[in-house]
Structure formats: structure tokens, C-alpha cells
Amino acid sequence: MLNVMVVDDDKLARQGIIAVMPWDVFDMQVVAEAASGEQALALLKQQHVDLLITDLAMPAMSGLDLIRQVREQYPHIWNVILTFHQEFGLIQEALRLGAIDYIAKIQMEQAKMEDVLGRIDARIRLEYAQRELLAHNRQGLNAALPEHEVEGPSTWLAFFAVEEEAKLEQLYELPLVIATNVVEVTYRAWVVKLPQPPGSQPMSEQEIVQQVERAGLRRGGWKLVYIPNWQHMNVDILRRLLAIYKDRQLFYHFRANQLLHVLPADQLQVKLPEWTDQEVDELREQWSKLLWVLEEEVYSGLLETIEQLYLPLPQLKAVFYTARLNWQKVVQDETTNSFQLPGSFAYWGEWMDWLEYVRTFMAQKFRKSGYYDEIQRGIMKVLAYIDRHISSEIRHSELAKEAMMSKGYFSRCFKQVVGKPFQDYIRDARVERAQMLLEQTTLPIYKVAEKCGYPNEKYFSRIYRAQTGELPSEFRLRHTKCEG
Numbered sequence: 001m002l003n004v005m006v007v008d009d010d011k012l013a014r015q016g017i018i019a020v021m022p023w024d025v026f027d028m029q030v031v032a033e034a035a036s037g038e039q040a041l042a043l044l045k046q047q048h049v050d051l052l053i054t055d056l057a058m059p060a061m062s063g064l065d066l067i068r069q070v071r072e073q074y075p076h077i078w079n080v081i082l083t084f085h086q087e088f089g090l091i092q093e094a095l096r097l098g099a100i101d102y103i104a105k106i107q108m109e110q111a112k113m114e115d116v117l118g119r120i121d122a123r124i125r126l127e128y129a130q131r132e133l134l135a136h137n138r139q140g141l142n143a144a145l146p147e148h149e150v151e152g153p154s155t156w157l158a159f160f161a162v163e164e165e166a167k168l169e170q171l172y173e174l175p176l177v178i179a180t181n182v183v184e185v186t187y188r189a190w191v192v193k194l195p196q197p198p199g200s201q202p203m204s205e206q207e208i209v210q211q212v213e214r215a216g217l218r219r220g221g222w223k224l225v226y227i228p229n230w231q232h233m234n235v236d237i238l239r240r241l242l243a244i245y246k247d248r249q250l251f252y253h254f255r256a257n258q259l260l261h262v263l264p265a266d267q268l269q270v271k272l273p274e275w276t277d278q279e280v281d282e283l284r285e286q287w288s289k290l291l292w293v294l295e296e297e298v299y300s301g302l303l304e305t306i307e308q309l310y311l312p313l314p315q316l317k318a319v320f321y322t323a324r325l326n327w328q329k330v331v332q333d334e335t336t337n338s339f340q341l342p343g344s345f346a347y348w349g350e351w352m353d354w355l356e357y358v359r360t361f362m363a364q365k366f367r368k369s370g371y372y373d374e375i376q377r378g379i380m381k382v383l384a385y386i387d388r389h390i391s392s393e394i395r396h397s398e399l400a401k402e403a404m405m406s407k408g409y410f411s412r413c414f415k416q417v418v419g420k421p422f423q424d425y426i427r428d429a430r431v432e433r434a435q436m437l438l439e440q441t442t443l444p445i446y447k448v449a450e451k452c453g454y455p456n457e458k459y460f461s462r463i464y465r466a467q468t469g470e471l472p473s474e475f476r477l478r479h480t481k482c483e484g
Contacts, residue, residue, distance in 0.1 A: 391453050
């Protein structure tokens with residue numbers, strides 16, 4: 001019998017799922033429930049769980065963060081996401097992290113719960129059979145080799161299934177793949193030792209690409225990593241290094257249309273730098289400042305920092321989600337739709353193309369103001385200052401001092417460069433911050449007012465209604481209904 005844990009900060013939703021699902025039909029039982037990701041991790045230390053069903057949108061630790069930690073600490077657990085959101089990007093990110101399926105709360109009254117659970121059960125049975133086969137393969141391969149090392153040198157080929165349509169069985173269509181030599185690296189990733197008869201050369205990258213293209217894998221959501229000259233290493237060490245590679249480096253080494261990357265063995269063994277929340281916050285602030293638009297050295301340095309850290313994709317998205325909101329405050333233009341973050345299947349190369357586009361677009365706008373770069377840099381510093389102090393009173397004199405200008409000259413320059421008076425910019429920035437907090441948090445409205453620089457809830461509500469046509473409470477209620 002499979003043990004199930006349900007995680008949702010909404011108690012009614014959590015209990016509703018437990019009540020309506022026909023667990024016993026599929027030999028499942030709910031053994032635990034949790035109101036947060038932190039509570040779920042604590043319970044997992046005490047209770048064996050096979051299937052975890054978690055909400056995506058939870059305060060503190062999100063469902064994505066929970067899945068990420070569960071995959072690291074309890075790789076045997078299958079994960080299913082539960083969400084109000086129909087946004088493909090969120091669901092795709094969860095699937096990339098290892099979720100095997102998702103349940104949309106909005107569909108629960110319409111769908112037959114037996115069909116939903118049956119779909120999940122079928123996926124678990126298929127993956128369980130594959131796990132058993134791959135574990136048997138790995139044991140056989142390690143038993144056939146010396147206890148601590150692969151006879152070397154040898155050449156290996158790793159297969160990463162980066163899109164949902166990529167399936168393990170597709171690999172068996174390749175002549176270079178022998179079923180008994182396929183070793184699982186991590187979720188939806190496998191590695192194969194390439195055959196090399198005595199006295200012959202290993203298969204070249206060109207030969208591999210030809211085989212893969214003939215089998216149709218180029219169009220099937222696969223990324224391949226070719227590892228030549230691997231020697232004196234246990235297979236399990238190779239697996240662990242490739243699992244790290246999938247989480248950190250693969251995103252930076254590929255482009256969307258690229259099939260194969262050659263990874264020298266010594267590069268795979270390089271210890272990756274750790275990153276801290278403070279470093280991510282600093283990156284977010286630097287990208288928000290817009291000095292990188294005007295200064296090539298700043299731009300190159302920021303790109304280099306990201307590449308050196310091999311910042312994971314969720315953290316990268318968090319950095320640019322906030323930065324993009326600040327860019328759009330400056331460029332009030334219908335073309336700012338182009339500032340949308342790259343899609344789920346984009347890699348670092350596509351992200352750099354996107355940043356170059358944004359940089360060119362913003363630079364052209366600033367040049368139209370007719371001011372020297374030094375003046376524009378001063379205004380960029382002011383924009384960053386406003387963002388940092390949005391919860392406080394912001395004085396005209398403080399902004400002029402930050403820009404190193406007189407108050408009158410600063411006001412003229414700001415309006416010309418940004419396109420609106422600084423008072424309007426601050427007002428709009430406060431309203432945008434308030435909308436984000438109203439939509440994404442459960443903070444009381446008086447707390448939202450405080451965090452957006454308003455002295456009290458009454459004044460905040462009056463200004464908010466004048467700007468948007470509705471009260472903060474009405475905005476929150478409307479967006480809650482849209483989700484549900």
C-alpha cells in the first residue's frame with residue numbers, strides 16, 4: 001500500500017482532497033497532512049511516505065521549494081502538485097523538478113476523482129518498473145567493474161529529458177544504447193557507457209548526433225552530454241556528479257536548439273561555488289538599478305557573476321522578476337510586453353539574448369532624453385533609491401542629493417529621462433508594490449499600507465482607489481476569485 005501525504009496551507013482544501021479521493025481503490029492511504037512545507041519536511045523524518053501531493057502557492061516555503069528539497073532528501077517519493085494556477089510556466093517548472101503530475105483545484109468538482117487518481121497511479125506503476133530495471137542495471141554494471149573504478153579511459157553519454165514528451169523507452173531505439181547498460185542518474189536523466197571495441201576509437205559526437213537524429217530524438221525534448229576520457233571513477237560517483245550538473249550547469253551550457261554538449265571529464269569534477277540569499281538579493285538590486293544599461297563594465301560583471309555562481313533557474317527567475325517590474329516603471333510603453341521573462345524551455349543563451357534586447361531598448365529610450373550619460377546615471381541611482389525606500393517617506397531633497405543635482409534641475413531631468421514627474425513615479429511605484437502584496441500575500445491591508453510608505457490604511461485606500469478605481473480590499477477579493 002502506498003502512503004500519501006497531503007500538503008496545503010488551506011485546511012478546508014486539504015481536508016477536501018483527503019475526503020473526495022478514492023484512495024482505497026488504488027491501494028493508497030493518507031498517513032499524514034501538513035499545513036506548510038516546513039511542517040511536511042518535519043513529518044517526513046517521522047513517517048514513511050511514497051506519494052506527496054502539495055499545493056504550489058503557500059507562504060514561506062512554496063510547493064516548488066518543497067518538491068526541490070524532497071527530491072534531494074527523499075528521492076524515492078513521487079510528487080504531485082495541487083494548484084489553483086493554470087499558468088503553464090509554473091506547472092512546467094514543477095514537472096522539471098520531478099513532479100509526475102498535477103491536479104487543478106478548479107477542476108476538482110468537474111473531474112471524476114477516480115480518473116485523476118487512476119492517472120497518477122498508472123504513472124507511479126510505470127516509473128516503479130523503470131526504477132527497478134535501472135537499479136538492476138546499475139548493480140550489474142558496478143559488479144562487472146572493479147570495486148572503486150571504471151576501467152578507463154572510457155566515454156559516456158548522458159541523456160537529460162528536459163521536456164515532457166521525452167521518454168526512457170525512446171533511448172532503446174538507439175543502436176548505441178544497450179538496455180542493460182542504461183544507468184539512472186536522477187529523475188528523467190540517464191547515462192550510458194558507449195561501446196568501444198579493443199583498439200578502436202570511441203564514437204564521435206557527429207556519429208552520435210546522426211544516430212539521435214535518425215531516431216527522432218532531436219525533436220523529442222532531449223539534451224545530450226558527451227563525456228570523453230572518463231577514468232578511475234566509480235559509476236555512482238559519475239551519477240552524483242551528473243545529478244549536480246543537471247541542477248546547476250546544464251542550463252548554462254545549452255541553447256534551446258542545441259542537442260549535444262561536450263563536457264571534458266575534469267570540468268565535470270570541478271566543485272561548484274555556493275550561493276547565499278544575500279548574494280541573490282544583491283544581484284536583484286544591481287539588475288534593478290539600470291546602470292548596466294549604460295555601463296558595459298557593469299553589464300559584463302553582472303553576467304559573469306551569474307555564470308560563476310551557476311545560479312539555479314528558480315533563483316535566476318526571482319532576480320529578474322523583480323528587476324523587470326522596475327524596468328517597466330521606467331518604460332511606460334506598449335512594447336514592454338517584450339520584457340516578459342524567457343519561456344520555460346529557454347537556456348542561458350536565450351536569457352542573454354533577451355537581456356541584450358532589453359539593454360538596447362532601454363538605452364535608446366534614455367538617449368532620446370538628450371542628456372549626457374552622467375545625468376542618466378544619476379537618475380538611475382535615484383530609481384534604485386526609490387525602490388529601496390518605498391516603505392518610507394521619500395523627500396525631494398534626498399532624491400536631488402542622490403543624483404548630485406539641484407532640486408529644480410533634478411526635477412526637469414527626471415521627467416525628461418523617465419517620462420513622468422518623480423512624484424507620479426513614486427505614487428505609481430507604491431501602488432504597484434501594493435498590488436503585488438495584496439495578490440501574493442495575506443498581509444492585513446494596514447500592513448500593506450505600511451510597507452508601501454503610507455501613514456495609515458484610510459489614506460492608502462483613498463489614494464489607491466483614486467489611481468485604480470477600486471479599494472485595496474476589492475482588488476484582493478477579485479484576484480482571489482480569479483484563482484479559485
